[in-house]
Amino acid sequence: MMSMAANDEAADIQAIAGRGFGSLTGACYLLLRIQDRALAKPWLRSVDIASVAQARTQRLSQVCQMAFTAAGLRALGTEVTPGAGFDPQFIDGMAGDERRSHQLGDEGPNSPAHWHWGVGEQEPHILLVLLAANTSINSLAKDTCSAAVAAGCAVIGGNTPTTTTTPLGREPFGFADGVSQPEYDWSGTLTPGGARDRDYRNLLAMGELLLGYPNEYGFVNDYPAADELGRNGSYLVYRQLAQDVAGFWQWLARQAGDDDGAIALAERMVGRGLDGAPLLGLQSATITGTDDARNAFLFADDADGLVCPIGAHIRRVNPRSADDPQGRHGFVRNLISTLGFSGTAMHDAVASARFHRLSRRGRPYGPVVAPHAAMQGTGAGAGAGQESGLHFLCLNTNIARQFEFVQGAWVANAKFAGLAAEQDPLLGNRLPLAGAQPTDAFSYTDSGAWPRAIGGLPQFVTVRGGAYFFMPGLRGVARLLADG
Template sequence: MPKSTFTEADARDTQALLKTAFDSLACTLLLLRIEDAAVARAWLRSHINSVASVQQIGRDKPPVEHTLQMSLSAAGLRALGHQAILDQCASEFSTSLADAPDRLQRLGDIAENAPSNWAWGVAEREPHVLLMLFASKEQLAAFSTRMQESALTAGLTIVQRLDTSDMHGFEPFGFKDGISQPGIDWDGTRDPGSDADMDYQNRITLGEFLLGYRNEYNLYTQRPLLPAQDSNAQSLPIAEDQPDRRDLGRNGSYLVLRQLQQDVNGFWRWVYGQAAGDAAAATAQAQAMVGRQISGEPLHGVDAQKSDQPANDFTFTHDRAGQVCPIGAHIRRANPRSGDYPDGRTGRVEKLLTLLGLRGSAEDDRIASSRFHRLIRRGREYGSALPPAQAAQATDNGSETGLHFICLNANLARQFEFIQGAWLANAKFAGLSNEQDPLLGNRQPFPGNQPTDRFTRPQAAGPGLVSANLPPFITVRGGAYFLLPGLRALAWLLADPPN
C-alpha cells in the first residue's frame, strides 16, 4: 500500500479545527435542525467558502479574523438523504447515544448524566448541524445573531445556542488547560509499531485524527467510499488504499461535543473540607486529583524531559506506584503516557520475553499503549471563573459554569469511547478499585453495590491516603457526535440530489 501523504490539496480540503483551536477568537456553537432539506442544503452550501482550512493556518499566514467550521450529525445526514453513506460509517456514529443503553452505561451517562436529563441531544433536541462560529470578542455577538436569524429563514431551526467565555487558558476549576495535545505526523514519517514505540512518544500518525490516512495500526479506518466512476463524485480524491474508489471520508474527522456542567463551588468546598480549611493542603489535594499543578506544570518528581514543552513532555515511568502523580489522577487516566512495553526500549531478547509473557507482571499489562487512544481537544469554557478560595466560600448563584468538551478522532470506539469508558468512568482502571476519575466520575455504584467514590494517594511508606465520599463534580448536560467532513466531501454532501 502507498504511504499516506498530506498534500497542499489536502491542506486546502481539511477544516482548520484539526490544526488550531482559534484561541485568539471568541466562539459560539450553533446547534441546528434541518426542517426543509432543499432550502437548508442551499443555505449551508452557501457558507462553505467561509469555512477556514488548514492551508490558511500558519505563522506565515495572515491571521483568520472570523470564520466558521461545519459538521453534520448522523441524524443530519439522514435528513439530507444520505442513509447509504451512514451505512459505511462507524456504528458508534450512526447510532444515537440515547438508543444504546449499554454504551451509556460504559460512558457513565447514567443517573444524573442520563440523556433523559440533557438540555439537548435527544429526540427533537438532537442536532443535525453544528456550526462553530469564530470572531473577535467585539464582533462575535453580531456574527452569531446574524447567522442564527439567517438560519431560521432557510429551512433550519435552533436546537441550542452555546455561548462560551474566555478564562485565559484555564478551565473552570481553575487549572491551566489545553496542554496535553498530541503532535501530528503531518509528513507521514512515523513507522507505527517500530522499536521507537516501545517508549511513550507524543507524535501520532495523521490517520488517528483524519480519515483516509494510515493510523497507528498501519491501517485505514472505516469510512464512506464511492465508486471511482461515479460521475457525481469526480471532485473527490481517490482512496489511497482502494484506487477504484473515491474517498468521501478523506480529510474528515469525527467530532465529539459534550456539555459538561462543573460544580466549581462544590469541588473547592469539598477539597477545603478534606484539608480542614488549610489552603495549602486543599491545593495539594486538588492538584493530586487533577495530576498537575494549578499552573499546568507536572507534579514535582515525574520524569520531565529536556524539551521546549516541559508541561507536556514527561512520563510516569519512574512513578509506577503513583506516589508523585496518583494512578487515578485525571491526567493519568486520560493519557497514561505508556509505550508499547512497560520497560521502554529494550533489546530483542527482552522484547521477545515480554511478548511471551515470561517477563514483567500483570500490573504492567493493565494500561493499554497510549498511542492508540489519543484525542485532539478543542473545548471551550462557559460561565464565570472564581478563584479557588473564593469558590470554596461562595454560595451557588444559580449561574451555570462548565466546559463545552470538543475533541477530534478518527475512531470513536477506540479513541473517545475507550478513554471515557475504560479509563475515566471505569472503577477498575490500572488495578484500582472503588474509584472513578476524580473529576468526571458519576459516583454510581458498580454491580454488586461496589462504591466508586474514593480517591487514593499512594505513599512511599505506609498505606495510601484514601479520600471517601467524593460527590460528583461534573454533570453531562448534552452531547452528540458529528462528522467534520473535508471541504470537498462537505460540498458533495450538500449538493442537490441528481435528477
C-alpha cells in the same frame, strides 16, 4: 502516504483539525435542525468554512466549521449505514443505546433523559462552530442564527450559553487546560510498528485524526469512500459538561482542613499543578512529538503512583503508556519483556496510549471563580446560580477505539489499572456498581509518603448534552450539500 503539507489536501481539511485558534477567544456552538431541506442546502453551501491551508497562510478574524449528525445526514438525503463506510458508533449516536450510556457513565444525573440537548426534538442535525474575537462573537452568532432560521433551520437553544467569552487556557476548576495535546505526522514520514513503539511518543499517525490515511495500526479505517466523501474528514465528539466549581473547592477544603491543603489535594486528583506543571518527583523525559516541559514526563518511574496517583485525572485520560511498559532497552531485554519474564501484571494493566489519543478542541464557559474565592463562597458567580463548564470537543477517526475507550475504560471505569471503587476523581458519576460496590473513593500518597484513601466523593461534573458528528473535508461538504 501523501504529505499532508500538499496544498490540495490542506485546502480540503477543516481548520480546527490543525489548530485550536486560541487567539479567537469568543466561541459559539450553534446546533441546528433542518426543517426545509430545499432552503437549508443553498444556505449551507454559502457558509464560508475555513481550511487548514487558510489558517496556515492567513490571520483569520473569524472561523466557521461544519459537522453533521447521522440524523442530519439523513435529513440531507444521504445514506448513513456501515455499508456506506460510516462508523457504527456514529450511526447509533451518543445517546442511542442504553449499553453505550452505561459505558460512558451517562447514567443518573448524566442520563440523556436529563440532557438539555441531544435527544428527541433536541437532537441536532448540524453543528456550526463559530470562533471570533470577544467583541464580535455575539454579532456573528446573532447573524448566523437569523440566517439559519430564514433558511429553514431551527436553532436548538439547549446548549446555553449560546456564546462564550470565558478566558482560555484554564478550565473552570482553575487548572491549566490543553497542556497535553498529541501532534500529528502532517509530513507523512511516520511508520508505526517496530521497536520505537516500545517508547511512549506524542507524535501520531494522521489516520488517528483524519479519515483516509493509515492509523497507528498501519491500516486505513473504513470511511465513506464514494466520491471521496469521507477523505480528510473526522468524527467530532461534543459533550457539554457543567462543573460545580464551588462544590468542588468547598468539599476539598472540608477534607483538607485549609485552603492550601485543598489545593494540594486537588493537584493530586488532577495529577498536575494548577499551572499545568507535572507534580514534583516525576522525572522529565525526552518525548518524540513535544518540546513543552509541562508535557515532557512519563509515569514509568512512578509505576505505583507514589507521586502521581494511579487514578488521577491526567493519568487516566493519557497514561503515557507505550507498547512495552518497560520501554526500549535493547534486543535481549526487549525479548525478555515481550515474553513476560520481567515486570508485573499490575504494571502492564493499561493499554498502549498511542491507539487511544484524542485531539481536543474544547472551551470553557460561564463565570470564572478563583479557587480561594470558590472555597469561601465569594467571587464572580459564586452562589449566584450561574453555570460554569466546558464545551468538550474532540476529533478522532474511530469513536469506539478512541473517545469511547478513553471515556469508558479509563475515565468512568472504577477498576482502572487494577484499582477498586475509584472513578475519575473529576468526571466520575459516583453511581455504585452491581452489588452496591461504591465508586466514590480516591487513593493517593500524601507529601509525607503516607498512603491515604478518601471516600464519599460527590459528583462534580454533570453532562448537559452530547452528540457524535461527522466533520467532512470541504469537498465532502460540497458533495453532501449538492442539489439532487
